[in-house]
Amino acid sequence: MQPTLLQKPEILLVGLSFYGDPFDSSDAWTEENHIGRTWQRLTSYLGQHGGAIRHRTASDVFYEVHIYGEETSTRGLFEVFVGVEVERLEAVPVDLLVKVLPAADYAVFTLAGEAIFSDWVMHIDRWLAEAGFERSQPYSVQYYDPRFKGLDRIAESTLDIYMPVRKAAA
Amino acid sequence: MRDLLPIYRAIELIEARLRGEISVTEMAAAAGYSLFHFIRAFDQAVYHTPYDYLMRRRLSEAARDLLRSDQRVVDIALDYRFGSHETFSRAFKRFFGMQPVQWRDRGVIPRRALTPPLSLACLEHIHQPGFPRPEIIEMGPRHLVGLMSPVTDQPETAAQLWRSLGRALPPQAGGSYFGVTAYLDGQPGEAFYLAAVEMPAPDKYSLPLARQTLPEGKYIRMAHCGALETLPLTLDFLYHIWLPKARLRPALPMEIIAYGDAPPWGDRGASAAVLLPVELK
Incomplete structure (x- = not known):
């Protein structure tokens, strides 16, 4: 698992979010969870009102951001934000939310096929520790572009993970 | 797995x-x-x-x-x-x-x-392969006849009642077999077990058989997967995982095991399904 290191300026995202334990479903008998439902809400919105999002950078790129807070460690609760990137914020529809990711150095890990379902967070944290890095921000980014073919075609799919990093203090 | x-x-x-x-x-x-x-x-x-x-x-x-x-x-x-x-x-x-x-x-x-x-x-x-999912059903009244006894040791009490029922039933009685455990409300540990067979015309069979009618209403039905000895695990799943998730609770203090047309004695391996009367929480 060898990442690419790169710098990214501020990233402006417009989308929807969920806060809680995304797998805490009252209907645990389906594979559906709150992350899937948030995606469904977004794609449904884009299908009906996609034109309302102005200055979108790419029509076939999507972001899923996991943002960790105080309750993440104690209770397993965190925010899942799914959205699209825009060049600038202007007349954002009232039913969408804005997330601004700060300019940061990222280690970008590319996952292919079944590795997408693996415990890649653990693998990434292990790599960071061994390479003398640490996370610099309390979030991680999943970057979906046309290389990702869908959960039903995972063997053919590729997903990039952007992990904000900095050199670990000596 | x-x-x-x-x-x-x-x-x-x-x-x-x-x-x-x-x-x-x-x-x-x-x-x-x-x-x-x-x-x-x-x-x-x-x-x-x-x-x-x-x-x-x-x-x-x-x-x-x-x-x-x-x-x-x-x-x-x-x-x-x-x-x-x-x-x-x-x-x-x-x-x-x-x-x-x-x-x-x-x-x-x-x-x-x-x-x-x-x-x-x-x-x-x-998580065994093919572990079935419960279903919610509306069930009409079921008329049972059988033998009932206070439960002291569940497997032994049940086995004895099934043996006695096998002797008491007329040959070719047919029908579906049910094991019903009825609990005395508020007194955990005290229960009665009924080994019974469903009879369309229960009047035909009188003493020494007892009659009981399972009330009509909402039930969950779940096929049991595995040996009968592991039925308590299926019940644990229903009570502590499935019912809370489905926002249901037991409507009556009873557990029913439906054995189909193969009684739980003799050489034929009995299949089992759990029936629990339930209501919305």
């Missing part, structure tokens, strides 16, 4: 820390997973989130302590890390439907009210 051992290691840590500090991150570490992967895997294995399972176990043990000790409620609350009397009481009321003081005054643990620690055997049972 998925690897359930990592999740079970986390469950063991939860058990060891019911009265101590524990974070979901520590549970994940016990499983050897990252936190994100852990909460996903835990929910898939246990059908409760890690935090929800922890709370259910803490409340269950606290409820037991309320009855077996004379500790103050606030001390029990603090023992199980609820932070305050108020936080504990709110959580307790949500889980048990009454305040801790009312629970203590009542003095009896209702049957199946407490969430037991999830065993590795139960985890493996509910």
